[in-house]
Amino acid sequence: MIIVMSPQASNDDLQRVVDRIRAAGLNEHISRGTERTVVGAIGDERSLSEQTFEQLPGVERALHIVKPYKLVAREGHPAGTVVDIRGIKLGGKQIQVIAGPCSVETQPQMDASAAAVAAAGCRLMRGGAFKPRTSPYSFQGLGVQGLEMFQQAAREYKLPIVTELMDVRMLDTFLEHDVDVIQIGARNMQNFDLLKEVGRVNKPVILKRGLSATISELLMAAEYIAAGGNHNIILCERGIRTFETAYRNVLDVTAIPVLQRETHLPVVVDPSHAGGKAWMVPALARAAIAAGADGLLIEAHPNPCEAWCDADQALTPAELTELMASLRLIAQAVGREL
Amino acid sequence: MIIVMSPQASNDDLQRVVDRIRAAGLNEHISRGTERTVVGAIGDERSLSEQTFEQLPGVERALHIVKPYKLVAREGHPAGTVVDIRGIKLGGKQIQVIAGPCSVETQPQMDASAAAVAAAGCRLMRGGAFKPRTSPYSFQGLGVQGLEMFQQAAREYKLPIVTELMDVRMLDTFLEHDVDVIQIGARNMQNFDLLKEVGRVNKPVILKRGLSATISELLMAAEYIAAGGNHNIILCERGIRTFETAYRNVLDVTAIPVLQRETHLPVVVDPSHAGGKAWMVPALARAAIAAGADGLLIEAHPNPCEAWCDADQALTPAELTELMASLRLIAQAVGREL
Amino acid sequence: MIIVMSPQASNDDLQRVVDRIRAAGLNEHISRGTERTVVGAIGDERSLSEQTFEQLPGVERALHIVKPYKLVAREGHPAGTVVDIRGIKLGGKQIQVIAGPCSVETQPQMDASAAAVAAAGCRLMRGGAFKPRTSPYSFQGLGVQGLEMFQQAAREYKLPIVTELMDVRMLDTFLEHDVDVIQIGARNMQNFDLLKEVGRVNKPVILKRGLSATISELLMAAEYIAAGGNHNIILCERGIRTFETAYRNVLDVTAIPVLQRETHLPVVVDPSHAGGKAWMVPALARAAIAAGADGLLIEAHPNPCEAWCDADQALTPAELTELMASLRLIAQAVGREL
Amino acid sequence: MIIVMSPQASNDDLQRVVDRIRAAGLNEHISRGTERTVVGAIGDERSLSEQTFEQLPGVERALHIVKPYKLVAREGHPAGTVVDIRGIKLGGKQIQVIAGPCSVETQPQMDASAAAVAAAGCRLMRGGAFKPRTSPYSFQGLGVQGLEMFQQAAREYKLPIVTELMDVRMLDTFLEHDVDVIQIGARNMQNFDLLKEVGRVNKPVILKRGLSATISELLMAAEYIAAGGNHNIILCERGIRTFETAYRNVLDVTAIPVLQRETHLPVVVDPSHAGGKAWMVPALARAAIAAGADGLLIEAHPNPCEAWCDADQALTPAELTELMASLRLIAQAVGREL
Secondary structure: OEEEEOOOOOHHHHHHHHHHHHHOOOEEEEEEOOOOEEEEEEOOHHHOOHHHHHOOOOEEEEEOOOOOOOOOEOOOOOOOOOEEEOOEEEOOOEOEEEEEOOEOOOHHHHHHHHHHHHHOOOOEEEOEOOOOOOOOOOOOOOOHHHHHHHHHHHHHOOOOEEEEOOOHHHHHHHHHOOOOEEEEOHHHOOOHHHHHHHOOOOOOEEEEOOOOOOHHHHHHHHHHHHHOOOOOEEEEEOOEOOOOOOOOOEOEOOHHHHHHHHEOOOEEEOHHHHHOOHHHHHHHHHHHHHOOOOEEEEEEOOOHHHOOOOHHHOEOHHHHHHHHHHHHHHHHHOOOEO | OEEEEOOOOOHHHHHHHHHHHHHOOOEEEEEEOOOOEEEEEEOOHHHOOHHHHHOOOOEEEEEOOOOOOOOOEOOOOOOOOOEEEOOEEEOOOEOEEEEEOOEOOOHHHHHHHHHHHHHOOOOEEEOEOOOOOOOOOOOOOOOHHHHHHHHHHHHHOOOOEEEEOOOHHHHHHHHHOOOOEEEEOHHHOOOHHHHHHHHHOOOOEEEEOOOOOOHHHHHHHHHHHHHOOOOOEEEEEOOEOOOOOOOOOEOEOOHHHHHHHHEOOOEEEOHHHHHOOHHHHHHHHHHHHHOOOOEEEEEEOOOHHHOOOOHHHOEOHHHHHHHHHHHHHHHHHOOOEO | OEEEEOOOOOHHHHHHHHHHHHHOOOEEEEEEOOOOEEEEEEOOHHHOOHHHHHOOOOEEEEEOOOOOOOOOEOOOOOOOOOEEEOOEEEOOOEOEEEEEOOEOOOHHHHHHHHHHHHHOOOOEEEOEOOOOOOOOOOOOOOOHHHHHHHHHHHHHOOOOEEEEOOOHHHHHHHHHOOOOEEEEOHHHOOOHHHHHHHOOOOOOEEEEOOOOOOHHHHHHHHHHHHHOOOOOEEEEEOOEOOOOOOOOOEOEOOHHHHHHHHEOOOEEEOHHHHHOOHHHHHHHHHHHHHOOOOEEEEEEOOOHHHOOOOHHHOEOHHHHHHHHHHHHHHHHHOOOEO | OEEEEOOOOOHHHHHHHHHHHHHOOOEEEEEEOOOOEEEEEEOOHHHOOHHHHHOOOOEEEEEOOOOOOOOOEOOOOOOOOOEEEOOEEEOOOEOEEEEEOOEOOOHHHHHHHHHHHHHOOOOEEEOEOOOOOOOOOOOOOOOHHHHHHHHHHHHHOOOOEEEEOOOHHHHHHHHHOOOOEEEEOHHHOOOHHHHHHHHHOOOOEEEEOOOOOOHHHHHHHHHHHHHOOOOOEEEEEOOEOOOOOOOOOEOEOOHHHHHHHHEOOOEEEOHHHHHOOHHHHHHHHHHHHHOOOOEEEEEEOOOHHHOOOOHHHOEOHHHHHHHHHHHHHHHHHOOOEO
16 A cells, blocks of 8 residues: 655654554565655555545555455456356356346246247346346336246246346245245345355356446445355346436446456346447447457347336347347457357 | 428328328327428327337437427426425425535444435435445445444434335335435436336425436436326435546536426435535535525435445535534525525 | 326316417317326427426426437437448448548557558548547647548558547638548537537537437437538447446447437447447457447557557457458458458 | 565566666665565655556565655645735635626626626626537537626625636637636646646636546646646535435545645635535535535526526526525634634
8 A cells, every 4th residue: 555645754754654554464665755655554555545544644645555355357267257147157268148028027938038038149147036126116027926937937048047136035936946046136235244145055056247336336236246156157248327318327347347357257238238229238238248258148038018127228139149149250350159 | 299200202202201290199280391291290299109209210319399208297386396305395485405425334424424415404314235246246234234323323313214116126125124215226217117116105205317317318308207106306416427537427417407497306316426525516516506406315424435436526524513503505596595 | 299298287287288389280189088188289299398398287208209309309200321432432331441540649659550441351440640538647649630640541541431520610721731530529529519510510420429328319419400501411330338447337238229310310339339449449449340330449559559549459460460360251241241 | 655566576587677667767666575575666666656566577566655746746836825816825724715607798787797796795606608518419608708797796796706717718808808717618628739828827826626637636637726836726525426326426525635735726616516416515515524625616697497408407696695604603613614
């Protein structure tokens, strides 16, 4: 950590900083410049907080030199993590497209969805049984019954399932129903008790970036899961909130190469929630793969016009099949398979 | 709801829109302009979703005319709600300042805090026993033991206590320890299961606005609580996330008059978390009261330099006392008391 | 335009709205719903302002149904515009990469740059003679002398040149030096006097999106140029400002398909300024082409370590050549050429 | 400046950094930590650019220790600047309210405005003769004729006038018409050629913060003016662009104390443009004064319903008078006069 002293700092102020560094078991290194004196804290600076120094008299600013995340950092783990989902590899050369409806509605809808997902060549299926909805008056998901419908449909096509866990009390139910990948939604990215609990189980987790979460916060949320012992974490960029109102969110493609530099975890992208309109999905999906994403989460529905939620962002089975063909060409152009 | 047809929309497209409106039990009203045809849906439009229409062919845009919140809306409840917290009124003429440390650390620290809070003239006390921390390696709060220390210190001065609930499984413990006001933190504003649970109890709730939550989303989160039967809700503006990096968050004072126009619920402001530095707190606190806030949440610590978290944003007892005097003058200037 | 009356609106309030609509030469259409009365204004609503109605008593909200831009709108001009730059077509099947250094420094630097740009297969060259710098103490560009060096280097390789105009008083000088494409920078996107002047000349213009400009504002800025008579406009997405601090700006790939739906003008992307680091450029450039961009603006320098500005975002000649090969594959994957 | 080396950096990488520091005439100071080596550059670091170092091999990050602004910095100029506008002091104990219509429309409108502004007790008058409008089809201001009407009306009441300069070519006209304070609008905050020109004249300048400009960028824009020799600069916070859509912009009250700590220049606030609605102006104006602003820019119109622009944000003469009374109480509460 670097502590910048203000021009007016006294020797006593400086000594107080030094004392605090030593109290934490680190050593100081003082550098006197022409305009400012700078103190370096030598040792494991993760035990120091910037705030502890910034409120001391004579301190202008304190800043970490080392990133706050450790287990999920690429530094120290140079090889990328490949998550194995019942034999399907996510994070390697092969790109995975996880498709399916926004929410589980009926058994026929799920059967038709699973058939369409498999026919399009996707190897994993998504669908929501518990839905985070802005309004308490909106459809909240079928719950446990939805999990059952989902499994029945997906098992027929040997598709591992991905579904969102919102309430920590439902974790055991998810395990009983053998959910293959637990999704933590954007709104729960910093629901720390939920993160701690999924950190204790041995199931792959897709962690979605919060609407206004920084890269660092996303990685610290993943660190919560990893710190519990679960290293099967997949990060998901799903659009961030900005000033623009012409579309729901802004897909942050820059996050893809930046995350891949900072962490060894695989990175997938959700172009459906980012744009919020089905007609935007193909362009955004292609951009994500071209930028290096390891996979995609795509909403598809056998009959989007009749979907119970997010009707305007789901692809039809025909559109999904067409998109997969187009993505295969992009994957090849960047030296990968799909 | 208003549905704007695209210039290329056919009569069939229009008919499909009309059919869908009627299927939801509403009536249509068609208005043919020079450039666009617009369809109005007459009836309770809250049962309609914009997305259901936007994915129909020939539809350019659908938009709600009526706000999505109902129980918390000022419309229909013109009088402001006054929340009674063990005899202390929040929402009326008297402004309430809720002060205390970021986290419960030790019994002596809490005893000294309670004494300072009472001496400064504040009527409620805040303090965290369960702390949402960005890093899994940071101090996570003393937990239940912290609740006990907090109550022991606060009861001595008859100060009702405000503390944050993060995990739905701890709600019963909060009730057993007779927490007076349950705080829902910014990161949990859309933790819908948590909202539903606090909606079922008969305790006042302070609901903090999420870092990038819109006014509408904040009100819909409050609607979740109200829909459960608990109408003792206090909204809290605590700074929003923007592009600016010179300070932690931007205190959104505009939210105060806008919320007071839109909802009958009281609105308090947390200037400590907004700015993130103790020296900014007096200016922001004064601005909040001048803009019409019903109360403040302020961090104060008997010895900020030794605080275990957020050390650089806590006021000393002397600073708190001085601030209260200054706020009293502002309160009078806007026709209120403190 | 739609005017939503508040539930408390009187008949007089309604009449006042109607009078104002008629005064502007339009007709009203009144629709009485169960909760709100809505008034439609039938006719060319571009002459009406939302504000004119929103301050009338009894009016809750007024909103435009038709987009405010006309000349640049895809509606009415379904075919895409192809801009011809001395024989090079921008906007058609062939994707154009405009490469070159951030700023003109010396004749040898420009000669080497032009050689590298041509050798990599790019057909246009960029370079700044007048530089918008955040600090008055930073290098401000070589000015007119820089234009001369640029032309001398570029003409050798028959590369049309693209360079930024900041000051309206320099427009004649740009014309005298036969600048092929005038670039309007992000900071000047709403410098309306500058837009009006370049609207009067017969030169292609690249208009960069402001750091926090909405799609609608960008199109209205283009409308300023088009309204002057110059329809040779190329829009440029160059990253937007958000809360994220891990990279300079967020490249908004969603803007590409959205702009292409809203306007007939070609859309190019500047991945160099968006990310701000050379190592991010390939991923962002590929994403932009995959999302459908008509071209790219890329910073390249014969010796980035010695560049006088933005040294860390310029590609070397070898990196540029390698990127072009990779972009050719992406272009083919989306059915285009490069 | 601090240069953080990556863990993989070689001795050659380190030497290259040292060489570059020495080449710029500074000295290095090397500190070897347990995880990173950090190099300090001792001397006037303003001549160094972070980018110059960040693109060198083995460098992880470079960061300035000293702020980039100098002439406008509070450091070195501890006393606050008081700007004298024809005898009216802005920046001292007395708070100044600058009121008037959005745009100059007619002589009677300006006469009535000036009468109302003076009657309410304001000492300066604002009004736009040249208007920056998002649409080329909106009213663009009366131009020079507007300046004449404005002066004629204001001189009658001895009110110094404040009006916006958009086009550098109009500066001489502004001087001929003896404009008392030149306003640089938010959209032109980084129109560097305009800043340089107003830096050369001897007239007070109000510099408005750009919609997404950081505090540092605002101060660097002021530094452009100061570097030209004109130190009569008044900064204006006018609301920033965020994700919130319930109001036009978010008034950033935190900017007030932060600017006052960072710079010696006076700070005024424009609550009218921030909120965008007349009913929000009183709350925002009170908040600004309570937070320590040195003045306000407020839109007022003799007949807002008939205003040619921004009709819904102008106060009536009666509302302005009432607001002034309320602001006087707030001013007293913070130890100032109005």
